[in-house]
Amino acid sequence: MSEKVLIIGSVWPEPDSSAAGSRMMQLIELFQSQNWQITFASIANPSEFMFDIESIGVQKECIQLNSRTFDDFIQTLKPNMVVFDRFMTEEQFGWRVAEHCPEAIRILDTEDFHSLRYARQNAHKQNRNFEFDDLLKEEISKREIASILRSDLTLIISTYEMDLLKTVFKIDSDLIYYLPFMLDNMSQEDIIKMPSFEERKQFVSIGNFLHEPNWNAVQYLKKDIWPLIKKQLPEAELHIYGAYSSQKVFELHNEKEGFIIKGRAKDANQVISNARLLLAPIRFGAGLKGKLLHAMKCGTPSITTTLGAEAMHGNLGWSGYISNDILEFSNSAANLYSVKEKWLLAQQRGIDIINLCYNKKVIGQALLRRIDEIQKNLVQHRLHNFMGLMLHHHTMSSTKYMSKWIEAKKENIGKM
Numbered sequence: 001m002s003e004k005v006l007i008i009g010s011v012w013p014e015p016d017s018s019a020a021g022s023r024m025m026q027l028i029e030l031f032q033s034q035n036w037q038i039t040f041a042s043i044a045n046p047s048e049f050m051f052d053i054e055s056i057g058v059q060k061e062c063i064q065l066n067s068r069t070f071d072d073f074i075q076t077l078k079p080n081m082v083v084f085d086r087f088m089t090e091e092q093f094g095w096r097v098a099e100h101c102p103e104a105i106r107i108l109d110t111e112d113f114h115s116l117r118y119a120r121q122n123a124h125k126q127n128r129n130f131e132f133d134d135l136l137k138e139e140i141s142k143r144e145i146a147s148i149l150r151s152d153l154t155l156i157i158s159t160y161e162m163d164l165l166k167t168v169f170k171i172d173s174d175l176i177y178y179l180p181f182m183l184d185n186m187s188q189e190d191i192i193k194m195p196s197f198e199e200r201k202q203f204v205s206i207g208n209f210l211h212e213p214n215w216n217a218v219q220y221l222k223k224d225i226w227p228l229i230k231k232q233l234p235e236a237e238l239h240i241y242g243a244y245s246s247q248k249v250f251e252l253h254n255e256k257e258g259f260i261i262k263g264r265a266k267d268a269n270q271v272i273s274n275a276r277l278l279l280a281p282i283r284f285g286a287g288l289k290g291k292l293l294h295a296m297k298c299g300t301p302s303i304t305t306t307l308g309a310e311a312m313h314g315n316l317g318w319s320g321y322i323s324n325d326i327l328e329f330s331n332s333a334a335n336l337y338s339v340k341e342k343w344l345l346a347q348q349r350g351i352d353i354i355n356l357c358y359n360k361k362v363i364g365q366a367l368l369r370r371i372d373e374i375q376k377n378l379v380q381h382r383l384h385n386f387m388g389l390m391l392h393h394h395t396m397s398s399t400k401y402m403s404k405w406i407e408a409k410k411e412n413i414g415k416m
Contacts, residue, residue, distance in 0.1 A: 019290025112287025296350030319350030
C-alpha cells in the first residue's frame with residue numbers, strides 16, 4: 001500500500017527564491033520516487049512565485065491555525081508520515097497530529113538550526129564573537145530543542161549542527177539525522193556545456209533579501225569589499241540579484257561604482273553561469289548555503305567566509321577561496337577573476353564537492369532506510385525518548401489549551 005505523506009509548510013515552496021524552497025522540492029521528489037501520495041498543507045497565502053506543486057501530482061491544502069477544521073482534515077487524510085518544515089510549524093500542529101494520528105511518524109525538517117542563526121546574528125550586532133553559551137541563553141533554543149525532542153526524527157542539514165546538537169544540547173543520535181542537499185551528479189557532458197572562462201564576465205552575488213544574513217552580506221560588499229576589488233579591476237561590475245528586493249536594497253545601486261542591483265533573477269542558472277565569480281561574504285547564519293552549491297553546479301567559483309563554507313565541503317578543497325579578512329578576500333577575488341589556471345582548478349573542485357558530498361541517490365536511499373527502521377519500531381523508538389514523551393504531555397496541557405482558547409474566542413467573535 002502506498003504511503004500517505006502530509007507536509008505542513010510555514011510557506012509554500014519557492015525553489016527559485018530560497019535554498020529552503022529547493023530543499024523542500026528535493027524531499028518531495030524523493031518521496032514521489034517511492035510512489036508515495038503527498039499532500040502539502042500551509043496556512044500561508046499563495047505567492048506569485050510559489051511552485052505549482054499540483055502540476056507534479058502533489059495535493060495542495062490550505063489550512064487554518066487554531067482551528068478544529070485541521071483535526072477533521074487530518075483524520076480524513078490519515079497520513080502515515082507527517083513532515084513539519086520548521087520547528088514553528090511543529091509547535092502549531094504537532095500536538096494535533098499526535099492526538100488525531102498517533103501512529104504517524106512525525107519528522108521535523110529544520111532547514112537550518114534557527115537558534116544558531118539568531119545567536120550568531122545577535123553576537124554580530126553586539127560586535128563580539130559568538131560563543132556556545134549564547135545558544136543556551138536564547139529563548140528560541142528552548143523552543144527549537146523541545147520541538148526536536150517531540151519529533152520522531154529531525155533532519156539536520158549540516159554536520160556542524162549535528163555535532164552542536166550532540167555535544168551542547170546532548171540530543172540522542174537516534175533522534176537526529178544528517179540530510180544535506182540532494183543533488184544530481186555532474187557529468188562530463190554537463191561540464192562541456194558550461195560557458196568557458198573567456199565567455200564569462202563580471203561578479204555576481206545572489207540571495208533572498210528577506211534572509212538577514214544575505215542583506216548583511218550585500219551591505220558588507222558595498223561598504224568594505226567591492227571598493228577594494230574595483231580598485232584592482234576598474235572595468236569590473238558586481239551584479240546583485242535577490243528575491244524580495246526592497247527600496248533600501250535598490251538605493252545601493254550605483255553604476256559609476258559598478259555596483260548593480262538587478263533584483264529577482266528570472267533565471268538564476270543563467271546569471272550565475274554567465275558570471276566569472278560569485279561573492280558571498282557571509283558573517284552570520286546557519287545551515288548550508290544554497291547559493292554556493294548553486295554556483296558549483298554552474299561551474300562558477302566563489303569567494304566566501306569560514307562561516308559561509310561551514311560544513312559544505314568535507315575534506316575537499318574549496319571551489320575558490322575562503323577568507324574572513326577584507327583585504328585578503330578582495331585580493332583573492334581579483335586574482336581568481338584574472339588567472340585562468342586558478343579559476344579552472346577552483347571550478348573542478350566545485351564539481352568534485354557536488355559529486356562526492358551531495359549525491360542524491362546515496363543520500364536519499366539512506367534516509368528512506370532510516371524512516372523505514374523507525375516506522376517498524378515506532379513504539380519502542382518513542383519509549384526510548386522519555387524527554388519527548390514528557391514534553392508531549394506538557395504540550396498537551398499548555399499549547400493545546402491555549403490553541404483551544406483562541407479557537408473558542410474566534411468562534412464567539414464570529415457569532416457577535
